[in-house]
Each structure stands twice: as structure tokens, then as C-alpha cells.
Amino acid sequence: GSFRRTYNFAAGPATLPQEVLERARAGLADWQDLGYSLLEAPFTGDEFKALMETTQQQIRTALALPDHYHVLFLQGGASAQFSLIPLNLLPPTATAGYVETGHWSTRAFEEGQRYGPAQVIASSRDSGFDRIPPVSQWALSEHLHYCHITPNETANGVQFQSDPDCGSVPLIADMTSEFLSRPIDIKRYGMIYAGAQKNLGPTGLVIVIVREDLLGGARPETPTVFNYQLQIAQQSRINTPLMFAVYLTHLMLVWLEEQGGLKTVQAHNISQSQSVYRLIDEDDFFHCPVIPEHRSVMNVCFSIRATQLTQRFLAEASARGLVNLAGHSQAGGLRASLYNAQPDDAVSALTSFMNDFRRRYG
Numbered sequence: 001g002s003f004r005r006t007y008n009f010a011a012g013p014a015t016l017p018q019e020v021l022e023r024a025r026a027g028l029a030d031w032q033d034l035g036y037s038l039l040e041a042p043f044t045g046d047e048f049k050a051l052m053e054t055t056q057q058q059i060r061t062a063l064a065l066p067d068h069y070h071v072l073f074l075q076g077g078a079s080a081q082f083s084l085i086p087l088n089l090l091p092p093t094a095t096a097g098y099v100e101t102g103h104w105s106t107r108a109f110e111e112g113q114r115y116g117p118a119q120v121i122a123s124s125r126d127s128g129f130d131r132i133p134p135v136s137q138w139a140l141s142e143h144l145h146y147c148h149i150t151p152n153e154t155a156n157g158v159q160f161q162s163d164p165d166c167g168s169v170p171l172i173a174d175m176t177s178e179f180l181s182r183p184i185d186i187k188r189y190g191m192i193y194a195g196a197q198k199n200l201g202p203t204g205l206v207i208v209i210v211r212e213d214l215l216g217g218a219r220p221e222t223p224t225v226f227n228y229q230l231q232i233a234q235q236s237r238i239n240t241p242l243m244f245a246v247y248l249t250h251l252m253l254v255w256l257e258e259q260g261g262l263k264t265v266q267a268h269n270i271s272q273s274q275s276v277y278r279l280i281d282e283d284d285f286f287h288c289p290v291i292p293e294h295r296s297v298m299n300v301c302f303s304i305r306a307t308q309l310t311q312r313f314l315a316e317a318s319a320r321g322l323v324n325l326a327g328h329s330q331a332g333g334l335r336a337s338l339y340n341a342q343p344d345d346a347v348s349a350l351t352s353f354m355n356d357f358r359r360r361y362g
């Protein structure tokens with residue numbers, strides 16, 4: 001049957017392209033003419049193995065990954081990595097450095113602290129997470145085993161504007177909410193990881209990309225299914241992988257290529273977010289707490305200065321089919337997430353609603 005399709009601005013799980021959902025539906029009915037659904041296929045079968053291999057290659061091509069970076073498909077979402085990174089990569093007495101720029105980097109630090117002497121080497125907490133501290137001010141030192149960053153803070157709407165150079169300290173990045181939204185300089189990173197539920201769609205799946213030379217020191221208590229080196233040796237199939245999530249990721253990577261690849265998608269994302277930020281900055285009705293240079297292209301976080309209008313804004317937006325615009329539960333305010341799949345129509349519907357709302361209540 002038909003239903004009323006709304007414009008979904010959720011921070012993740014996020015909106016998906018209609019054509020990808022249709023292709024996924026077809027695969028759920030009959031996959032590769034096997035006479036059964038993808039969900040019924042054996043994970044050890046040739047067809048599914050080939051799907052995983054293709055998906056890995058698509059990621060390698062999109063990010064121009066050199067051979068000494070491994071690509072893993074793991075379970076437990078991005079949050080599980082907050083623990084699995086130290087278990088796999090950090091000797092018990094070594095120190096890990098964290099750059100604290102908002103909600104998610106703080107979560108990563110708090111969890112990381114359980115596994116050894118973790119240290120915040122830079123923070124923008126005092127200014128309300130309104131910016132990214134410049135690398136020149138980070139307390140980077142040779143004794144750090146690695147340095148963890150969150151290049152796009154989903155809840156705070158603050159984003160690194162480039163891939164930082166940490167010299168000889170391996171850089172580890174939680175790219176969950178910006179993964180595959182722009183080209184990256186992979187050489188700058190020792191490891192990147194991303195929960196797939198933003199630019200790729202499915203929940204639960206986390207993609208881990210790790211440089212060969214960082215491996216080899218997993219702690220003995222690391223669960224086998226979460227041991228990077230053991231999973232690499234088994235092509236991420238030690239146990240039953242997230243088959244549907246890998247399939248949807250594959251379809252999203254096909255779609256990404258159809259859009260023209262990362263450079264094109266990045267320009268498109270920037271132009272969408274600029275149109276919302278421009279409106280916010282026009283006068284004092286709306287407010288964005290983040291300094292202009294470090295505003296997120298993916299998650300536009302803002303508020304109405306007359307905060308008593310916030311609930312009315314959400315209710316009226318929703319009545320017009322513009323949904324899930326509430327800010328993160330801890331950050332409050334409003335948030336419009338504009339991942340790769342957000343259609344231009346959604347963004348222009350949002351800006352015209354914001355204009356109209358301001359005209360009526362400003």
C-alpha cells in the first residue's frame with residue numbers, strides 16, 4: 001500500500017534513498033535468483049562471501065585505501081569499539097590520548113578509561129563544545145600509544161575541517177556520523193571506524209579500518225569475535241555476520257557511486273548545510289552555538305532564542321511532514337541531520353518552513 005512519506009531529519013538511523021530501499025526489497029524477496037531471500041542465504045555460501053568481498057572492495061575504492069589497511073565488518077555498533085580499541089590495540093600500562101569535543105568523544109574517553117591510563121589531551125568543554133581545539137594545542141607526546149578523535153560530533157554539530165596531522169602518534173577516529181561523506185587522507189589515520197546507521201543505513205554494523213602495523217598486541221581476554229587480527233584472518237566470518245546490514249551497505253555504496261562518488265557528494269552536502277546555516281545567521285531568531293569554521297556539514301544543531309517556541313516549532317514542522325528535528329537528548333534544542341541521502345527537496349522544505357515560522361513568530 002501507499003503511505004505518506006515524510007522528510008526525516010533524524011541523526012541516525014537516518015533517511016535512505018527510495019531506490020535503495022526498493023532494491024533491498026527485491027533482494028529480500030529473491031536474492032540472486034537463488035529462490036530464497038538474502039536473509040535465508042548461508043553466510044558461508046559463495047554468493048554471500050562474494051557480496052562481502054565486493055562490499056569491502058567498494059569501501060577500499062571509495063576511500064582509496066592502501067593494501068596495508070584492513071577492512072572489517074563487526075557487530076556491536078560504534079559504541080562497542082570504545083572498549084574494543086583498547087582491548088585490541090593498547091597494552092595495559094600504555095596511555096591513550098583523547099580529544100574531547102562533545103558527547104561522543106566523551107563517551108569514548110569514559111569507556112576507554114576502564115582499560116588503562118587514558119588522558120584528555122585537548123578539550124573544548126569549557127566553551128560548551130562550540131569548536132575543535134587546534135592540533136597545535138593538543139598535548140601530543142611520544143608516550144601516547146594512540147590518540148582518539150571524533151571528527152564529527154553528532155550531538156553537538158561540531159566537525160573537524162581537515163584530517164589532523166598527529167605526527168608519529170597513531171590517530172584513531174570515530175567517523176560514525178561522517179563516514180563516506182567526504183574524501184579523507186587515510187595516511188593520517190592508524191584506524192577509523194564507523195557505525196553504519198548514518199550514511200550507510202543499517203544499525204548494528206560497524207566498519208573498522210585498521211593499519212596492519214598496529215595489530216598483534218590484543219589482550220588475551222579480548223573476545224574472539226571482537227579480535228581484529230582473528231577476524232581479519234577469517235574475513236569477518238568467525239561467526240554469523242550481519243548479513244542484511246552488509247547487503248544494505250553494498251547497495252548504498254552502489255548508490256554513492258551513482259551519485260558521482262565522494263567529491264560530488266561532499267560538495268552537495270556542503271551546499272545543503274550552508275543553505276540552513278545561512279538562514280540561521282540571517283538574524284537573531286535562530287541561533288547556532290558552533291563557531292562558523294567548525295560547524296558540522298552532517299548535523300546542523302541550532303535553537304530558537306525564544307526557547308518557549310521550540311515545542312511549537314517541532315509540532316508545526318511535524319504537521320508539515322518534517323520529522324525528527326529535535327536535538328540530541330543531552331544537547332537539547334533542534335537538529336537537522338543532512339547525511340548523503342537527504343534529498344534537496346527535504347532541505348528546501350525545511351528552510352521554507354523555518355522562514356515561515358520566523359515570519360509568524362519573530
Ligand code: PLP
Pocket residue numbers: 011012076077078079080104150152153154155174175176177195196204
Ligand atoms: N559515535 C558517534 C559519533 C555517533 O554519532 C554514534 C551514534 O549516534 C555512536 C558513536 C554510537 O553508535 P552505536 O549506536 O552504533 O553504538
